[in-house]
Amino acid sequence: YSPDGAKDEAGNPVVRYEKDDLVAKLTTDENGTAVINNLPLGTYYLKEVVAGENFVLNTEQKEFTLTAEDDTQAVVYEGVTYKNERQKVSVSVEKKDSVTGEKLEGVIFGLYAAEDILSNQGEVLVEKDTLLEKKATDAKGTLTFDSDLPHGKYYVKEEVRKAGYLPNEEVWNVDATYENQNLAKIELNKEVENQPTETRITKTDATTGNELEGAKLQVIDKDGNVVEEWVSSKEEHVIYGLPEGSYTLHEELAPYEDGYVSASDV
Structure with a gap:
């Protein structure tokens, strides 16, 4: 209400600001502060609308009340503090x-x-x-x-x-x-x-050069670990992403039933 106690024609106190009216916009200075003077006594709330460069908006709404302790108090002071997180x-x-x-x-x-x-x-x-x-x-x-x-x-x-x-x-x-x-x-x-590297291995008949099915093959690293194991088919076998190094191609089991003997390690 109007701080001077003025009343309208109906005898009601004159309203300076309706509830939720925008009273003022404040912009902080280089010290991060802003001041508004000469507000009528009453209850207000402050909310941040622009956070400032590089910062996240603080959505907290802070309420404060200006109340004079007695009629000898010339000025009522109130402070509100906001903190902003850096984005x-x-x-x-x-x-x-x-x-x-x-x-x-x-x-x-x-x-x-x-x-x-x-x-x-x-x-x-x-x-x-x-x-x-x-x-x-x-x-x-x-x-x-x-x-x-x-x-x-x-x-x-x-x-x-x-x-x-x-x-x-x-x-x-x-x-x-x-x-x-x-x-x-x-x-x-x-x-x-x-893109992984591709290591391609074929198993062929030594006489005809045709792909040989049914042989159980292994690739073994220098420490004796089996890193790949498969049974040969009519298609070449592809190992993706085999790290650089020295390996042994070993035939664990030859297709004996078809008349073949084990091949030497490569």
Whole structure:
């Protein structure tokens, strides 16, 4: 109501502001404060409508009441405090085998700045093309970089491939520019596929050169572990993603019933 006690023609107190009327818009200064003076006594509420660059909107509505203790109090003071969270940036990669869809563990990616990253004061925090972090994919083929990233532009590229796979030369450009104040976190995800190498093995009749069925074959690594085992058919056998190294091709069981003897190890 009007602070001077004025009344209308019907004798009712004059209303200065209806309930839920917009009384004022305040904008904080460089110290993060804003002041409004000469409000009539009464109950008000404050709500944030613009969070400020790089921050998440605080949706809490704060109520306060201006009440004079007695008629000798010239000014009533009231303060309201708001806190805002800085908007987070999350950059994740998922790595898959392009043939089988299998998730690939141990592939290392690097996160780089695609531009000079500046502070709110315009100072360069990170120079363009600086490597910010390296991280490897986990057992699920995924990684999320741990860096607490300011808003800006970045890029991600594969640093170390998984053995048995071709390198992926694709560069993923990441735009983490601040836009939506209602978003607590900018989440950016990328699925990357790798082409596995192909090791092709044929089992043939030494006389005719035809594919020979029914032989049980193994590929054994240098430590004696069987890494692949199969029974030969009319088609060549393909092993995808076999890591670089020395192996032995061993015939565990020859098709004796068809008149063949075991072949020597290769």
